[in-house]
Amino acid sequence: PRHFDEDEVDVLATVAMLLAEVLVASGAEGADEGLGATVARRFSAISLASGLAIGRVRVLGPVPPPKRVLAENSAQEQARLNKAVAIMRRDVDALIATGLPDADAAEAVASREILDSYRLVASDGGWLKRVADAIRGGLSAEAAVHRVAGDLRDRMRRITDPYLRERLADIEDLIGRLMQALDGGQATSRTAPDTIILARRMGPAELLEWHAGGVIGVVIEEASPSGHAAILARALGLPALAGAAGMLDAASDGDLAIVMAEDGSGGQLILRPANEVVQVFARAQEARSARQAGYAALRDRPSETRDGTAVELMLNVGLALELGQLDATGAAGIGLFRTEIAMLARGSVADVAEQAAVYAQVLDAAGDRPVLFRTLDLGGDKILPGSTRIEENPAMGWRSLRIGLDRPAVLRRQLRALLLAAGGRNLSIMFPMVATVAELRAAKSLLRTEVARIRPAPAQLRVGTMLEVPALLWQLPALLAEVDFISVGSNDLMQFLFAADRGTPGLAGRYDFLSPPVLELLADLAARCTAAGVKLSVCGEHASRPLEAMTMVGLGITSLSMPASGLLPVKALLAELDLAGFRRVLDGIRRTASGAASVREPLAAWAREHGLAI
Structure with missing residues (x-):
């Protein structure tokens, strides 16, 4: 050419x-006024x-x-x-x-x-x-x-x-x-x-x-x-x-x-x-509209099943404009604060003082309610401001904690900002995209360095990890000894577990969260975390769907973090759930589900039979 x-x-x-x-x-239009x-x-x-x-x-x-x-x-x-x-x-x-x-x-x-x-x-x-x-x-x-x-x-x-x-x-x-x-x-x-x-x-x-x-x-x-x-x-x-x-x-x-x-x-x-x-x-x-009005009436009620098992329902938050949802939904706290969202919104890497101001605002809004701050989860589909790096498979590339460990100054500045924002209050920090316990230990070492230089120190400092990379499942004894809590990142875990890019439309419904491999993984993880005294939660869109939330509670996971729109519908379902009876049914479904692509239908049928809104 x-x-x-x-x-x-x-x-x-x-x-x-x-x-x-x-x-x-000339008024040329060429409009078609046909049957269409x-x-x-x-x-x-x-x-x-x-x-x-x-x-x-x-x-x-x-x-x-x-x-x-x-x-x-x-x-x-x-x-x-x-x-x-x-x-x-x-x-x-x-x-x-x-x-x-x-x-x-x-x-x-x-x-x-x-x-x-x-x-x-x-x-x-x-x-x-x-x-x-x-x-x-x-x-x-x-x-x-x-x-x-x-x-x-x-x-x-x-x-x-x-x-x-x-x-x-x-x-x-x-x-x-x-x-x-x-x-x-x-x-x-x-x-x-x-x-x-x-x-x-x-x-x-x-x-x-x-x-x-x-x-x-x-x-x-x-x-x-x-x-x-x-x-x-x-x-x-x-x-x-x-x-x-x-x-x-x-x-x-x-x-x-x-x-x-x-x-x-x-x-x-x-x-x-x-x-x-x-x-x-x-x-x-x-x-x-009627359902929403009914959900609003649940806001101040305890979050528990009909037979009295407490379930902690928390919010996923990325910007200060979402903080009002804490009171609007009656959430127990913020189970995931995405620290990278505000940075992406501004289009540049914020300095320590600017980051600290954002984090302090979040802690102020939460009051006595817990906030779990996830360190920068940049990379993948969230491009680091100023980055020109192009990767063939960015979801599995240079992202999240890998960036933080390779560019420790960036991670240390963020950790310093979090400690300053806490100002002596309780602080919970979790690291994303951890693939090995060695990576987690390296991140904790950077955190200890910053803790030593910041006063006042947090009244209580809790450290945890996102579980998104399946390799951590074969390192659980060492991992559980290092953390106070684990949060399952359901979206990334699903795509890595099934080697299926979640952004590919043709694969969107191919692998179900309510499938035997996922349920067995979560059941085993819940049992081992309970035995070790480590808190386990699941965050993401799956937690906001009533049927999936009910199933996870049945597996022994009693802390869920989700978008605000899903919290009250999940709370409404749990309030009507006979957990003991459901667990017996769930155990039976799991025993007979070997090799099945999904157990969604029998779970949904049981829920409908018992009048639960899924």
Whole structure:
């Protein structure tokens, strides 16, 4: 293929914009008004934030091409750009200052953590310099922004890392804001109160604005469950889906739509549903609201089975904006604080003082309730800020504690920050992705070094490990002598146990958590931890699913940590569970399950027979 030099590319891009201007002016539409606009369509999707919404669609299209491409007065265009950039930055700063609607202090701080990385994109000097260069080349301010943003968009699309690709949503948002500022207009985020937004991409700032405008659900084609928009949607309680490929071509403004997002699984977008379907989902929505009201009544009740076995239910938390869920759910504490999430949100490695401030805020919010801080679990699908390292299999590569031991200064700074944040209070630290007891001992040695230099020392310092790497199962005697607690990371353990990448769609349902190998592993681990006096918990999405939670309690695991949305449903099931009777049934199922792919069906049948909501 022919290679075009930079000057030729500039000329061709300018011609393309001029042609776009002509086509827009001529009113060329080419819209198809056929039967497709009235037929019901169903799209499979990924759940970002659970919930059910029924409303009218608003489709967010791409930013239109500039109306004016060429300009004679470059100085005047630069002045227009400077003014528009100032307006954009002012609006972003105002949004950061406002944070989440009706947020408490912790949530406001956390929303700023996410939006700060967005502001960095808005303030990037390199990007703005390239826009200025394009203006000096004869383009209008609008055309220059459009040109440079298009270049950035193309580069971001070539990046394979999902976290970095999510910055494309920030770029799209900023393009729109700059174009509106250049046009003298303002963003239109106010809309009808029953609106569902469909978009290709959506940045965190845009999501906050739409939520404030009364939107009841969002579907974003290009988004991930770990992205900023997803994190904020969960914090806002806004039903959200990702995927649904093709929806933007199929939907029109004003279409009736149903968004159904389930915890820890998939979801559906239904466009133009029949009246009978709407009625079914409306009843489901009413039932869901009734269940939520019933769950709320359980908040302050002890977490125990019907026959009196106490079960500790804790939260997985990654940002300060989630801390309000401690009181909202009545959780016993934080069973997993993901220290890397705030760092990923800010886009850079925080210094000791900044880290300590975050950790102190978490401890303050928890009060007397325990908090288990997991040290940085970077790498894998969570890229270290500034890292350019590319690995063929990052989930099994240079990540988590491996980074900390190879870069001990990073781990020591974090341990120092945790000790400073504790300020003499109780402190629990756990290390992720431990593969050998020798690695754990090396990490504990670094911790002892920091403990010796920090005063006041924690009133009680507890040290534990995540159990994700199966190799630890053959080192249990030595491991149990080194730790105060073990937390099973169910997601990673599953993918390593079955050699199945959890990010591969075709393998998503192939291996069941409720399978004989997993149940026998957990039963043996629970028995050995109990005998050694070491506390065992399981954290992750599996713990938030009532059937899986019931089964783990039946195996002897009485501490579970989960997303906030799953805690009260699990608590409700346990309150109705005759644990002694269930254990007899579970033992019988295990004895006859050898070679089976899953025991989900007999477990679910027993639960339904006994009126348990799974």
